[in-house]
Amino acid sequence: MAQQHLEPTGPLTGPVGTVTGDALAGYLRSQATEFLRALRQHRESGGAAAGAEDPADAARALRRSVRRISASLHTFRPLLDAEWSESLRPELAWLSGTLGMEHAYESRLERLLLALHRLSGAVFPAQGVGPTTRPAQGAAPTTRPTPGADPGADPGPAPAPDRGNLTVGAAKAGALLDRQLTLARTRAHSTALQALGSSRFHAVADTIALLASEVPLVKTAAGTDLHPLATAAQERLEDAVTALPLVTAGHPYNAEALIHGLSPDPSPHPQDAPWHQVRLLLRLHRYAREVLSPAVDVRLLTAGQCLDRHRDASEAAAAAASAARTPRIAPATAYALGVLHADQRHEVEAARFAFQQCWLKEAVST
Amino acid sequence: MAQQHLEPTGPLTGPVGTVTGDALAGYLRSQATEFLRALRQHRESGGAAAGAEDPADAARALRRSVRRISASLHTFRPLLDAEWSESLRPELAWLSGTLGMEHAYESRLERLLLALHRLSGAVFPAQGVGPTTRPAQGAAPTTRPTPGADPGADPGPAPAPDRGNLTVGAAKAGALLDRQLTLARTRAHSTALQALGSSRFHAVADTIALLASEVPLVKTAAGTDLHPLATAAQERLEDAVTALPLVTAGHPYNAEALIHGLSPDPSPHPQDAPWHQVRLLLRLHRYAREVLSPAVDVRLLTAGQCLDRHRDASEAAAAAASAARTPRIAPATAYALGVLHADQRHEVEAARFAFQQCWLKEAVST
The missing domain is CATH 1.20.120 (Four Helix Bundle (Hemerythrin (Met), subunit A))
Structure with a gap:
């Protein structure tokens, strides 16, 4: 791969108007590098030490690069080594799915609690549900400053004061959704942590580490538009x-x-x-x-x-x-x-x- | 009232571009005549004899003329005898309200049952809920060919076969609404029948019968635009x-x-x-x-x-x-x-x- 020394970001153009397999290699190397950076960041923030990066940001960056590598393997399949590509794609799908679940449950709960408040004609509390105050992904999801979100409490007949002017029904619905989706989120969190510690994940990470330096293109790729x-x-x-x-x-x-x-x-x-x-x-x-x-x-x-x-x-x-x-x-x-x-x-x-x-x-x- | 012999439908114009109190008198006479015709029709159809006109049509025509007379009394108040007008308006409001309730409950139920069927993704049965098959207003509201509408039955845990593919919840909701709104409709029907037989109604009808021949305009009305x-x-x-x-x-x-x-x-x-x-x-x-x-x-x-x-x-x-x-x-x-x-x-x-x-x-x- 003669083009390895070139800057891997941005497209490489061959004859006027054509972009060849070299550009694909550059893109894949760049995304693999992003993956490795996000993985390092995620590991450093895993201990939740003071000053560490947000593990949610790291997880998002991991998913972001995995999606792009997976998509390129799909769209530009004929230019890549078939065996390598076919074995990596299901692994990337597994990783992307596993890493995305916690965030999905979290944002689903947030969307539903926001809607319940809107439907109740409630004024949103300054410290409440909202994209700006959502808890960090990767942190243990046990305490959340959302109104109507007390995952441990059984929803009683009377709404808690911090539920604002929700009706009893809206407050109970909020508490029920909070219990169910927080439980699902906690499980997804554990599953993601287990996945990141598994030998299956280490195999994927090794493959992507190799990809950051060497992209297995087919021979004709360098001349293919x-x-x-x-x-x-x-x-x-x-x-x-x-x-x-x-x-x-x-x-x-x-x-x-x-x-x-x-x-x-x-x-x-x-x-x-x-x-x-x-x-x-x-x-x-x-x-x-x-x-x-x-x-x-x-x-x-x-x-x-x-x-x-x-x-x-x-x-x-x-x-x-x-x-x-x-x-x-x-x-x-x-x-x-x-x-x-x-x-x-x-x-x-x-x-x-x-x-x-x-x-x-x-x-x-x- | 020198203009009484004129055709009461359509506006009467005085000087070019002006329409005077005479037009108002013509309009009111015309509406009063409509009222009397609808009342006669309603009485004839009351026995529900074969070939009689639909009492719902008659009730609709009654309400139609009452609304128009009432509106004219409001908008053109300065042209009409104040004492007469002030005493008639609340009576017309009472009549319009009383006669409208049965139809309101009927169409509300129809709207809700249609919505339940739409929300259930049900195909509408040929003989089902719908504006074309709604039962005649004025007929005793005890039998109705609407799916999910068995006012006598307590909604059981299983949907009746004629409820199509409604869920249990939708079928029970439909049966509950049917019971509540059919009851309200039946009461409204009785109230309307009582009203039409009351001395209060006969006094209104007499006033409108007089209006059909003589409109109590103020003296200046004939020259007022x-x-x-x-x-x-x-x-x-x-x-x-x-x-x-x-x-x-x-x-x-x-x-x-x-x-x-x-x-x-x-x-x-x-x-x-x-x-x-x-x-x-x-x-x-x-x-x-x-x-x-x-x-x-x-x-x-x-x-x-x-x-x-x-x-x-x-x-x-x-x-x-x-x-x-x-x-x-x-x-x-x-x-x-x-x-x-x-x-x-x-x-x-x-x-x-x-x-x-x-x-x-x-x-x-x-």
């Missing part, structure tokens, strides 16, 4: 978007997202699946663009954020519905969870509308 | 619309309508009141225009329909919330009622958005 493969990723995205019900989504208050809201089928809304799929394809397209050019497409980023919001609201709605199936809850709790579920399903619908608006803008400007 | 009074009604409407949060309403999915959805305050949403007020002022404006010209302003009609939908959804949401406070309901029932409440509050938000869109169009074209 990356654009056709990147374009194929874009086309897969565009085909999937074409299949979405965008005309309906563009009509505000179409009431589509809450259809099946009371359906006997307990599985997650099947209507969400194509949107989740587009979210993944959009990410693959975005990362493929990163390999070709460092320029950020803001509209692509915004469209992705709409689909993240869609996914988050969809999962929060499912969590509210799931909590409502807890045995022996009070009718007031169940009622509040029903309102909360419907609210999050409308968030799903709002996210689809926002995506449709964003996507149309993009189509016009291209 | 109606436009300033009609314009004042329009200005009261426009001032009230200006005070509405239309900028927010014009942003789809602003999530305003569900704020306070779980508030401890059990009273109806105070945020709805200004919209209800605009609905009434818009109706007064529309009826004032009718006196001046028979031309129908379609946009005004559409705006009014948006506000009717706003009112209906607001009251349906309140009925769902109220049903959820029934003692000893199952958590699944309460959950379904919570989803239903939130759904109807989103209908409230959708109606505000539709009104905003409609109103903007009107402002542009004027």
Whole structure:
């Protein structure tokens, strides 16, 4: 690999207008380096010593590089050693999934408690639920300054004073969700810690450490233009978007997202699946663009954020519905969870509308 | 009254561009005649004999003329005998309110059962809930072909076969709402029948019978232009619309309508009141225009329909919330009622958005 001494960030261009396998190698080396830096940072912050970096930031950086390496292995598969690539990809998927769960439960709980407060017409307390005050990921999730969030306490008939002007039902629903999602988060935290100490993880880390210095490209890669493969990723995205019900989504208050809201089928809304799929394809397209050019497409980023919001609201709605199936809850709790579920399903619908608006803008400007 | 022999429908114009008290007299005579015709029709259909007219149509026609007479007394007050007008107006309000309740409960139940079916992802049965198959108002409300609507049965743990694929919660919520609103409707029906047989009603009917031949105008009315009074009604409407949060309403999915959805305050949403007020002022404006010209302003009609939908959804949401406070309901029932409440509050938000869109169009074209 003659290009190893070159600066690995930014694309390497061959003949005018072409970007070759060398750029892919540079990108992968750069992401592998990011992974190793984040891993070191995570280990240093693991003891939670004073002045250490936030372990949540480190975990986020780890996931960020894993997603990009995994996406490149997928999109530019023909340029990489097949055996190496096929063995690494499931490991990266496992790692990304395992590391993401704790954050997912944490932000789901935060979203649901914020919604409960909004639905109660409550003024948000200065020290309360909110993205700015969320506890560090990686710290043991036992104390959290969120209103209505006392994971140890059984929700009594009267709301605690710090629950503001929540009704009894909203307060109990908040306490129930807090118990369930904090428990899930604690388990995800343990699972992530175990994973990071496992021999399976060390094998992945070793592979990525090697990747930081040597990318196993196929022989023809140095002379191969990356654009056709990147374009194929874009086309897969565009085909999937074409299949979405965008005309309906563009009509505000179409009431589509809450259809099946009371359906006997307990599985997650099947209507969400194509949107989740587009979210993944959009990410693959975005990362493929990163390999070709460092320029950020803001509209692509915004469209992705709409689909993240869609996914988050969809999962929060499912969590509210799931909590409502807890045995022996009070009718007031169940009622509040029903309102909360419907609210999050409308968030799903709002996210689809926002995506449709964003996507149309993009189509016009291209 | 020298103008009595003239055709009472359509405006009478004096000097070019002016419409005087004579037009008001013609309009009131015409509405009084409509009232008497509807009353005769209602009495004939009361026995529910074969071939008789639908008593619901007759009741609707009665309310229609009562609203218009009442509105004219309000808007054109200075042109009418004050003592006569002041004594008739509360009687018309009583009559309109009493006659409207049965229909209100009926359409509220219909709206809620339709929503429950939509939320269950159910295919609507050919013979089911729907505006085309709703039972005649005025008929004894004991048998109704609506799915999930068996007012006599206690909602058991299993849904009846004709409830389609409703969940247990949705089916029980539907049965609960059906029991409560059918009971309210039956009471409203009895109250309306009692009212129509009361001496109080006969006094109103006699007054309106006199109005059909002689309108008690003040002496100056024949030479007074109606436009300033009609314009004042329009200005009261426009001032009230200006005070509405239309900028927010014009942003789809602003999530305003569900704020306070779980508030401890059990009273109806105070945020709805200004919209209800605009609905009434818009109706007064529309009826004032009718006196001046028979031309129908379609946009005004559409705006009014948006506000009717706003009112209906607001009251349906309140009925769902109220049903959820029934003692000893199952958590699944309460959950379904919570989803239903939130759904109807989103209908409230959708109606505000539709009104905003409609109103903007009107402002542009004027």
